[in-house]
Amino acid sequence: MDDPKLSWGHLLFSDDSAIALRNVMHTVLVRDPYDWVLARARFFLSDNFQGSLGHLKGGNVSAGEIMNMMILGIHEKAPTLQEIYLHNAVGWLGTKAELVRFEDLIRHLKDLESDDAEAYFADLLGKCGVEVLPADWRERVRVGSDRKQSGTARENLQGPGHEIPDELPAIQKQLVDVAAPGLRKLLGYS
Secondary structure, eight states: OOSOOOOOSOOOOSHHHHHHTTTSOOEEEEOOHHHHHHHHHHHHHSTTOOSSOGGGTTTTSOHHHHHHHHHHOBTTTBOOHHHHHHHHTGGGTTSSOEEEEHHHHHHHHTTTTSHHHHHHHHHHHHTTTOOSOOTTHHHHHHHHTOGGGOSSSGGGOOSOOOOOOSSOOHHHHHHHHHHSTTHHHHTTOO
């Protein structure tokens, strides 16, 4: 690749998107739906989120209720977990898009000095057109993955929020499995 470019964002699967990406390398980053519910709930309740759901902040709903809303959606206000995953991830499966699991990425970031991490990032960046890892690849990955620079990292979210647990409670796990049956397995989660 002579003049590589990088772009990222939420790209819904559609006819227009497929046509726009026909000549580019495409990776799709997914997160375990169980963890995604928690992250989305924290973000929606933070001051960082500027959507039209401010009425949910300030203790107006319980943590359980907000987690359920992240799974089931909010009628005419926020899409369901299933809709988001179908249009942002599942639709791209079976195409040239490469699936990258967030948890795999994090695991290798935490062990960046290992040979396994080097092989992982060589493969990942190879899928993005980087044929040979630059000598300073580890430093570049460290800088690019600095959580202090993230507007959505848990520790960077501003404002009072609910006590969203570190792990999705059993009942919400069951709700995910009912609302989007087979999704976790399809994405490689057990």
